[in-house]
Amino acid sequence: MAEIVAGFCTSHVPLLGRVIDGGRTQEPYWKPIFQGYEPTKKWLADLKPDVVIVIYNDHANGFSFKYTPTFAIGCADEFNPADEGHGPRHVPVVHGHSRLAWHMTESLVADQFDMTIMNEMDVDHGLTVPLSLACGQPEAWPFKVIPICVNVIQYPQPTAERCYLLGKAIRRAVESYDEDLKVVIAGTGGMSHQIHGARSGLINQKFDNWFIDKLTTSPAELTKISHAEYVREVGAEGMEIIMWLTMRGALDDNVDVLHRFYHVPAMNTAVGNVIMQNSRASA
Ligand code: DHB
Ligand code: FE
Numbered sequence: 001m002a003e004i005v006a007g008f009c010t011s012h013v014p015l016l017g018r019v020i021d022g023g024r025t026q027e028p029y030w031k032p033i034f035q036g037y038e039p040t041k042k043w044l045a046d047l048k049p050d051v052v053i054v055i056y057n058d059h060a061n062g063f064s065f066k067y068t069p070t071f072a073i074g075c076a077d078e079f080n081p082a083d084e085g086h087g088p089r090h091v092p093v094v095h096g097h098s099r100l101a102w103h104m105t106e107s108l109v110a111d112q113f114d115m116t117i118m119n120e121m122d123v124d125h126g127l128t129v130p131l132s133l134a135c136g137q138p139e140a141w142p143f144k145v146i147p148i149c150v151n152v153i154q155y156p157q158p159t160a161e162r163c164y165l166l167g168k169a170i171r172r173a174v175e176s177y178d179e180d181l182k183v184v185i186a187g188t189g190g191m192s193h194q195i196h197g198a199r200s201g202l203i204n205q206k207f208d209n210w211f212i213d214k215l216t217t218s219p220a221e222l223t224k225i226s227h228a229e230y231v232r233e234v235g236a237e238g239m240e241i242i243m244w245l246t247m248r249g250a251l252d253d254n255v256d257v258l259h260r261f262y263h264v265p266a267m268n269t270a271v272g273n274v275i276m277q278n279s280r281a282s283a
Pocket of ligand 2: 012059108189190237240
């Protein structure tokens with residue numbers, strides 16, 4: 001059986017990708033951020049998962065506004081980095097796990113989550129920056145990736161609760177797969193930021209830290225928060241953190257936090273990174 005052995009959440013700030021690609025991670029402004037990711041890099045390298053399911057959002061790069069699926073799953077064998085206006089990032093092609101992805105699609109649809117099936121899709125910074133933050137600059141990504149793309153950029157967006165329940169359905173899908181696979185799930189986006197309009201530059205450290213506390217101990221509370229409230233607290237784009245609830249839904253109620261990192265600012269954005277696994281105490 002395949003098993004989700006742990007989860008992590010991380011911001012996917014595109015500028016961090018540019019700093020990594022440009023070899024500037026040791027510059028004084030950026031160093032503390034990348035230091036905060038060192039435990040995650042080590043943890044993931046030691047864990048050696050077969051597959052990482054990455055919950056992320058596209059930012060009108062891989063998809064245009066012609067089509068906006070609410071939930072989409074990448075069923076292809078490979079996904080190219082998207083051209084976001086400056087040419088694609090020079091990072092490895094992302095290799096999918098088509099067989100598991102198709103199994104998950106069948107299971108999710110039977111479980112009332114009508115996923116859009118993506119047989120071809122380019123992946124933008126929402127997916128590639130977390131891979132860079134968690135793996136550095138390898139020749140090839142050291143695991144297969146199943147991209148799950150959530151619409152958080154165009155209204156109406158799925159509710160926080162729906163994202164959390166998707167995580168639970170993903171767990172059922174993975175655990176009903178017939179092959180032994182070590183699977184990690186990643187939730188990306190956030191933390192607080194707004195990059196347009198009068199509130200551009202908004203950062204809310206108090207809410208971000210409260211959110212991480214609740215994500216650990218009582219995530220169901222976070223599912224009751226409305227979109228309007230999320231936007232008020234973390235900004236229109238910071239709303240991306242509802243995808244962290246998908247990761248959390250795929251884990252047990254009781255989790256241990258293996259790493260927790262929060263930093264402000266990365267230019268105009270708060271950055272957060274948390275690793276969780278099912279609590280050994282409840283095993
Ligand atoms: C920015 C873009 C993002 O998609 C994000 O999650 C955080 C920051 C930006 O353009 O600064
Ligand atoms: Fe984003």
